[in-house]
Amino acid sequence: MKINLIISASVLALIFMVPAAFSQSNQKRNRGESFYKLQNSNTSGPGNIWVTLTAVGFVWDDVPDKKDPSVLSSQKWFSNLYGFPEIKAQVGFGDFGTAYVESRVLSYRFKFGNIAAGVKLTTPNNEDLRLNGFGLDFKFNYQFFETNPTLGGYYGFMPEGFVVKGLTADVKFLYELDLLPRISKVPLRAIANAGLRMPFRSDRADCFQYLLDAGAVYSRYGFDFFAIYTLEAFNNLFKPLILTQENGAKRFAVFFPENPMYLTLGGNIRYDNGLVISLSVPVLLSRNKYSSMGYGNEEYQIEREKYNVTDPFDPWFTKWKMAGSISFPLRYKKTSAEMMRTYLILKNRKKDNRMDIDNRLQEPGTEGKSQKKEPLEF
Amino acid sequence: MKLRLSIYPVLLLLMCSLMSYSQTVKRGRNEGTFNISPSNVAGNGNITTGISLSGGYGETGLRADPGFNVAIGISDIMQLSGRASFTNFQGLGAVECRLQITTPENNNLRFFGMCINGDLYLSTTKDTLIGSATETRPDYNPFFRPSAVIDLDWIALSSHFPLKNYFSFSMSDNPDMLYLYNQLSFKTGFEWKLYQNSIILDAGLGLYKEKPNLMLPSGDKGFKQQTFWIEPGIRYRLFQRISLLGSLRTLIFQRVKHDRPLPANYMRLSCAVEVPLIYRETNSEAIRTMIFVEKEREKKKDFVTKNIEQQKSIRPDFELTFDEFKTDLPDAAQQREQLQKREEIHEKMQEIESLLEDLE
Numbered sequence: 001m002k003i004n005l006i007i008s009a010s011v012l013a014l015i016f017m018v019p020a021a022f023s024q025s026n027q028k029r030n031r032g033e034s035f036y037k038l039q040n041s042n043t044s045g046p047g048n049i050w051v052t053l054t055a056v057g058f059v060w061d062d063v064p065d066k067k068d069p070s071v072l073s074s075q076k077w078f079s080n081l082y083g084f085p086e087i088k089a090q091v092g093f094g095d096f097g098t099a100y101v102e103s104r105v106l107s108y109r110f111k112f113g114n115i116a117a118g119v120k121l122t123t124p125n126n127e128d129l130r131l132n133g134f135g136l137d138f139k140f141n142y143q144f145f146e147t148n149p150t151l152g153g154y155y156g157f158m159p160e161g162f163v164v165k166g167l168t169a170d171v172k173f174l175y176e177l178d179l180l181p182r183i184s185k186v187p188l189r190a191i192a193n194a195g196l197r198m199p200f201r202s203d204r205a206d207c208f209q210y211l212l213d214a215g216a217v218y219s220r221y222g223f224d225f226f227a228i229y230t231l232e233a234f235n236n237l238f239k240p241l242i243l244t245q246e247n248g249a250k251r252f253a254v255f256f257p258e259n260p261m262y263l264t265l266g267g268n269i270r271y272d273n274g275l276v277i278s279l280s281v282p283v284l285l286s287r288n289k290y291s292s293m294g295y296g297n298e299e300y301q302i303e304r305e306k307y308n309v310t311d312p313f314d315p316w317f318t319k320w321k322m323a324g325s326i327s328f329p330l331r332y333k334k335t336s337a338e339m340m341r342t343y344l345i346l347k348n349r350k351k352d353n354r355m356d357i358d359n360r361l362q363e364p365g366t367e368g369k370s371q372k373k374e375p376l377e378f
Numbered sequence: 379m380k381l382r383l384s385i386y387p388v389l390l391l392l393m394c395s396l397m398s399y400s401q402t403v404k405r406g407r408n409e410g411t412f413n414i415s416p417s418n419v420a421g422n423g424n425i426t427t428g429i430s431l432s433g434g435y436g437e438t439g440l441r442a443d444p445g446f447n448v449a450i451g452i453s454d455i456m457q458l459s460g461r462a463s464f465t466n467f468q469g470l471g472a473v474e475c476r477l478q479i480t481t482p483e484n485n486n487l488r489f490f491g492m493c494i495n496g497d498l499y500l501s502t503t504k505d506t507l508i509g510s511a512t513e514t515r516p517d518y519n520p521f522f523r524p525s526a527v528i529d530l531d532w533i534a535l536s537s538h539f540p541l542k543n544y545f546s547f548s549m550s551d552n553p554d555m556l557y558l559y560n561q562l563s564f565k566t567g568f569e570w571k572l573y574q575n576s577i578i579l580d581a582g583l584g585l586y587k588e589k590p591n592l593m594l595p596s597g598d599k600g601f602k603q604q605t606f607w608i609e610p611g612i613r614y615r616l617f618q619r620i621s622l623l624g625s626l627r628t629l630i631f632q633r634v635k636h637d638r639p640l641p642a643n644y645m646r647l648s649c650a651v652e653v654p655l656i657y658r659e660t661n662s663e664a665i666r667t668m669i670f671v672e673k674e675r676e677k678k679k680d681f682v683t684k685n686i687e688q689q690k691s692i693r694p695d696f697e698l699t700f701d702e703f704k705t706d707l708p709d710a711a712q713q714r715e716q717l718q719k720r721e722e723i724h725e726k727m728q729e730i731e732s733l734l735e736d737l738e
Contacts, residue, residue, distance in 0.1 A: 059470060059502045059518045081470045081502070222423060223452040265498070267458055267477075269423075269450055279458070281475055281498060283520045291510035314510070320500045320520040322473065 027221065028274030028329055029338040032090065032098045032120060035226040036264050036280040036323060038191055038213045041133035041176040043122050044092030045335040054086040054325040058318040060159045082159070084113065097121050107144075114163075116141040120174070129181045129340045135174035137193070142167050154252070155245055156207070159318040161232050161260040164199040164207060171195045172211060180219075184344040189217040197232070206241070209234055215264075221345045224268040230282070233259040242307060252313040253303075260317050261285040274329040282321045288314035402667050403574050404619035407484070407660045408449055408457060410529075411567040411578045412611050412625040412648055414544040415459075417480050417491035417527045420451030421660040427653055432463075434627075434646035441466045455480050465502075465554075472553035473500040487665040489534040495525045499550060505557040507591035521556045523549040533571065537669045542569045551584030551605075559586040559640075562601060569613075573670040576613040578625065582606070586640055593638065603640045606631040611648075621652040 032044035044050060061080050084107055090100035098120045104113030118139030126133075146156045146165040156162050172195030179188045193213040199205065215228030233256065234241040240253035266280030290300055290312040300312065406426050410416040420426060426449045433442040445463035452458055457478045463471035480493035504516040511517035525548035532541045544567035550556055551563035565582040584605045590597035611625025627646040634640050 059500075061504065061516050061518075220453065267452065269452065279460070279475075281500070281520075283498075288510050291512065291515070314515075316515055319518055322500065 026334065026339075027270065027272045027342050028332050028334070029270070029341065030274070030276075030327065030329070031126070031335045031338050032092065033276075033327075035191070035215065035217055035224065035268075036228055036266055036278075036282070037230060038215045038217075038226070038228045039120065039135075039137060039172070039174055039193055040189070040191055041122055041135035041174040042126055042337070043096060043098040043120055043135070044090055045333060045338075046092055046094055048092040048332050048335075049330040050090050050327060051330055052088040052090075052325050052327040054088070054323060055083060056086065056160075056321055056323045057081060057083040058159065058321040060318045082108070086113075095126050096124055112144050114141055114143045118170070122174075127336050129178065129337045129344075131178060131182050133174075133176040133178065135176075137170070137172040137174055137195070139170040139172075140167060141170065154250065154313055156204075157313075157315050157317075160321065161317060162207065162209065162234075162315075164201055164204045167200040168197055169200070170197050170211065180341060180344055185348050187219045187345055189219065191215055191217065207234065207243070209259075219341075219345070221342070221349055222270050224270070226264070226266050226268075226280075228262075228264040228266075229285075230262045230264060231259060240307060242309070249310070250313075251308065251310045253307045253309050254315065255289045257287045258289060258315050259286060260315070262321075266323075274327075274332060276325075276327040278323075278325045278327065280323045282323070284317055284319045286315070286317060288316065290314055402618070402659075403615060404654055404657050404659075405574075405615075405663045405666070406652075406654055406657070407662050408451070409576075409613070409621065409652070410544060411569055411580050412609060412623055412650070413580045413582060414527060414546045414565050414567045415478070416542070416544060417493040417529045418484055418662065419455060419457035419478055419480050419493070420449050421658050422451050422453055423656060424451045424654065424658060424660075425449070425656040427655055428621075428650055430463075430623075430648060430650035432646055432648040434643050436643035436645075437641040443471060445471075455482065455484050470502045472502060472556075474498070474553060475500070485661045487531065487534045487662045487669075489531055491529045491531065493527050495527070497523045497525055497548070497550060499523065499553045499556055501553070501557050503554050503557055507593060508557060508589060517557075519557060521550070521553075523556075525549065533666060533669060537673055540571045540670075542571050543567070544569070551582075551586070555586070555640075558591065559588055559603075560601075561586055571666075573667070573674075574615040574618070578609075578611040578613065580609040580611070580625070580627075582609075588638065598635075602633075602635045604631075604633045605629065605640070605642070609646075619654055619657070621650075623650040623652065624648070 030044055030048070030050050031042045033040060033042075059080050060082060084104055086102065086104045088100060088102035090098050092098050099118070100120070101115075101117050103115040107113030116139055118137060120135055120137045122133065122135040143163045143165050146158070146163050156164055172193045175192045177190040179186045179190075191214070193211070195211045197209040197211055199207055210231070210233045212231040212233075213228055215226055217224055217226040234254055236254055236256050236259070240255045242251065242253050244251045261284070262282040263285055264280050264282040266278060268276050268278045270276050290303070291314045303309075304312070406420055406424065407418040408416060408420040408426065428447050430445040430447070431442060432445070433440070443463045443465055444467065445461060447459065447461040449457055449459035457476075457480075459476045459478065461474045461476075465471040475498045477496045478493050479495075481491060484491070499521040501519050501521060503518070505511045505519060506513045506516045508519075509517065525546065527544060527546045529545070530543040532539045532543070544565070546563075546565045546567075548563040548565075549561060551561040552559075555561070562585040563582060565580060567578065567580040570577040585601035586603040586605075587601045588594055588598040607627050607629050609625050609627040611623060614622045614624075616622060625648050627643075627648070629642060629644050632640070632642050634642075
């Protein structure tokens, strides 16, 4: 009970009291920040350590017995809501690199999800607020399972995308066009990450994926908005990828529109002490092919014979997700580039003429001559 | 045990909220009625959160839906808010995210205000009828629906008329049914906005058109089903900042079709608690407060003058004029001077006492 109380108090203090108590004029900004999954091309700054705690949630049906009304009535809680905690820590080294470790600590059925380690490198002019930024990201990820809760028992097709049990490597090229240094009244950034995900397992060698994240970020002093397009595509742009599982018993086709594609809308709230509260809502853009046709359809039968598929499987990814995160610095030294960003943003900010009603009512000479701070009664 | 544990975060939230207790009422600029948010957005950086409980009786029986909502002001004209409800304490209900952009002059007490909202509804209702959804592979789709609100704040024109009118249009009337029906919603609200509390009356008209689905492949031709309700309510403020809301919705009229009719909800009783977690005064609400303060002082002043007049009329022999009466009373400046002198004397006495203690 005490632990629960302490956790509740700590989290609430972190979210609500710290920003108010340690409000400073010099805002702490992470130079190497990410917007949901979209990474900018910059790195965090030498010695800077940032921690991000994330929670991802969505609704997804995977267990057939939940659809039985008799089972539903006997259950107190029948929601198919899933929620997963994630943690990421990143440390900047030199003016050109950031190393990071991240993990989905808990996944389906309270199993350990994955753990990943990576490094982000950028060109040496990272100290400046640059118009064009370039970077490279290398990540090794270890996925602990690929089965439950896939629909129909197809390995790897999880609600949020395709995964391979075991080790995979991601390589991404990062590009950022930051308009702020050129036009200080337009704090807009266009960012693109493009790369490849390669499974190390030989039986999944065909399942490598092209990765693309592209988005626009509008940043002001206290908040950011972003819209991001995400694609994890198999090599199936011109013809479907034919996969066989269970020793050939299941043979199915995955078409390009069935690749996991998301449009993510989100925003950050920034506090001067570096705390960033972020909320993102990825919405699925992918379209299932065979189920949209209708399984009894003649067109479907022709397609089925054409590709010799045994099963009309559609990936059936979750249609929406919600991701909330809190990010804060453990060790921070301001980078010159972010100092310049803050200056340019503040330069164009309108002066906040705020009326203090309490002082106004106590000012001598005004009507409010009440000597003590007593609540007004009406 | 579980209940006790869940109380702690609530108490902590209240504690955080009450820490900045002050003289005047902490009224959020984004406070509206139970069903309609105003066109105004929360102050930049302000965070308001709330919990609600709605219990109703309809054709499907009794149900009670608790909910949670949060709103964050992200600039002087923008607000991001979210709301989640839990269907009958058994599962997650509709989740709603809203980005609200209002017209300028939001930080002044404006008579006419307007906002445009982008509402994203994340459906948690199992859809097995529409599109590619099947019984074994249901869909939970997101729906993007725009909405708009216009409000008229009459206190900006006349300090004696603290009425605020709301008019809202949305393409969602019941988020839980968005997967099956195209919807239009027209709502209006009247709020008699007092210094702390409010009296509210809402009314709404919802129009429903069934989408093409497995049961009805062609869908409805028009908005064949309509529902109209009214909902009176109140806002009562505790500790100058925590709002308690209560309302009762009554179905006045519902037109349905013969096949697959829309289930009617006859009554709904709702209550909610709204707590400003991070609060900085906004100019618009500060001006509103000043209007109430001025009005109250005028009232008091009128009362004193009236008393004097009465005394004069009752006791004409004394020939006591108001000016003479006023000179007999110490004014605030004199009182402050006296208080200051007393404090100085008190300090000197304390010094003498400490000197005497040292000598002993």
